[in-house]
Amino acid sequence: MINEFLFVYGSLLDADNEFVTYLNNNSILIGSGSFKGRLYDIGEYPGAIIDSENGYPITGTIYKLNNTETFTLLDDYEGFGPDQDQPNLFIRELLPVETSDGIRNCWVYLFNLSVEGLTEITSSDYKSYIKQK
Numbered sequence: 001m002i003n004e005f006l007f008v009y010g011s012l013l014d015a016d017n018e019f020v021t022y023l024n025n026n027s028i029l030i031g032s033g034s035f036k037g038r039l040y041d042i043g044e045y046p047g048a049i050i051d052s053e054n055g056y057p058i059t060g061t062i063y064k065l066n067n068t069e070t071f072t073l074l075d076d077y078e079g080f081g082p083d084q085d086q087p088n089l090f091i092r093e094l095l096p097v098e099t100s101d102g103i104r105n106c107w108v109y110l111f112n113l114s115v116e117g118l119t120e121i122t123s124s125d126y127k128s129y130i131k132q133k
Helices: 018-025 070-078 126-132
Strands: 005-008 027-041 046-050 056-065 090-099 102-111
Touching: 005 027, 005 090, 018 027, 018 070, 027 102, 046 090, 056 090, 070 090, 070 102
Parallel strands: 005 102
Antiparallel strands: 005 056, 027 046, 027 056, 027 090, 046 102, 090 102
């Protein structure tokens, strides 16, 4: 069985996003977490990459999806999959995410293109960054 936990750190934290409404109706909010990486401002949304050595904790929210079909819609939203532009804008990887209860393996959409020239969000918190922007 596929892991049904999803970690979100960017536009899927915005209550006005229609996909957030879908996510809230098709999953259970588990709580907050983080993974070590780097976060970049891509324009209308952020992109995270893994950097376990020199990165910082990227904060976000963990959901438990009610069904794995939700990934079909989310993959399309994130530009991930064989039917999307190649190379994919994001890739979905299973990562260990730190929580207050320990490590939980979660799916995370990671930016899959070059970060050269992008502004790094060193606060690692997209919601706070967007409020200050």
